[in-house]
Amino acid sequence: MIKKPIYLDYNATTPVDPQVLEVMWPYFTEKYGNAASIQHMFGWEAEEGVDLASTEVADLIGAKSGEIIFTSGTTASINMFIEGVCSAQSITESHIITCVTEHKAVLDCCDELEKKGATITRLGVDSFGLIDLAELEEAITDETRLIAIMHANNELGVLQSIREIAAIGHKFNIPIFSDATQSVGKIPMDVRELNVDAMAFSSHKLYGPKGVGALYINKKSNRMGAPMMAGGGHAGGFRSGTLNVPGIVGFGKACQLCQDQQEEETLRLGEFRAYLENELGEIEGVTINGKKAPRLAHVSNISFRNIDASRLIRLLKGLAVSQGSACTSSVMEPSHVLKAIGLSDDLALGALRISLGRFTTMDEVKEAVRAIKEAVEQLRSPA
Ligand code: PLP
Secondary structure (H helix, E strand, O other): OOOOOEEOEOOOOOOOOHHHHHHHHHHOOOOOOOOOOOOOHHHHHHHHHHHHHHHHHHHHHOOOHHHEEEEOOHHHHHHHHHHHHHHHOOHHHOEEEEEOOOOHHHHHHHHHHHHOOOEEEEEOOOOOOOOOHHHHHHHOOOOEEEEEOOOEOOOOOEEOOHHHHHHHHHHOOOOEEEEOOOOEOOEOOOHHHHOOOEEEEEHHHOOOOOOOEEEEEOOOOOOOOOOOEOOOOOHHHOEOOOOOHHHHHHHHHHHHHHHHHHHHHHHHHHHHHHHHHHHHOOOOOEEEEOOOOOEOOOEEEEEEOOOOHHHHHHHOOOEEOEOOOHHHOOOOOOOHHHHHOOOOHHHHHOEEEEEOOOOOOHHHHHHHHHHHHHHHHHHHOOO
């Protein structure tokens, strides 16, 4: 059998935890009811599974179960919420403030709204990937309907100051939406403390199944916007359609496991990353991007001067790592995030993103260091 590469791309997606798969299984076999079938036991069983999952997902972020809307993933949650907020008013009178280092899901959604007449401000970032809070406040106008700033960046792992951003927005009665796909389950999270009005995240980034996500909407701030999926009136009419019960049940279990394991995992992966960055930092012409900013413990974004990362990755056959963002890696352009923090094309195109996770071992990290050092040396040695 072919030996699989060492998986170091946990920011792209994570394997389903075996304990998650175990709780999902019965919902494919004997508990196959539709959660909306309120007349019989099959429906009640499915509904029970969804209710428990709502509580587990909500508990992980300090929300109430009634504040969670299940979707097919972060991209769906983002589009539903941002478009919903704008469509509830007049799109042409809607101004949204976002940031240049957002994931394409937010950037492209804003581009589409701009084509329909909305006004979009895309804030720049400093060399750490963080927005300037004074600039944010200056950008607010009478027509600002939403501030959409991500929590942890998917390429760098750096964390924006969401609490401070929310405080500025709320001073002007503007809701805050945050794409927290990379941070939920990885750091302690309390939506009340962060004071966000809405938040999006995906199950597959935290050891749950793919194709399931959540949109948290703070009940008190009441920023539901217009319903984006018309149909049978599911999820309070906001998101109609039969629920993906096995996926939702798995998502709930995955959240519960993160709740239990997050603290230990952060410490362990932080140690692994320190080793990785110390070792690779010894190579000449290496820059660790975002290193001085507050960032997630399991992510490392490393530029190798005068090295084309796609050639490097081709040599690293035993490793599964990412060049720039996984979601845009079919396009060979320097990453918009690395360009935004001021990297030259050379350093941006020479960057690897290594993201560790629950099943990463120290032996794997050591093997990755060895393989990267060897590949860099090979690319730099005269032919
Ligand atoms: N936002 C961020 C920060 C991400 O990292 C991703 C996926 O990589 C997404 C949004 C899109 O998530 P999904 O593909 O689950 O919809």
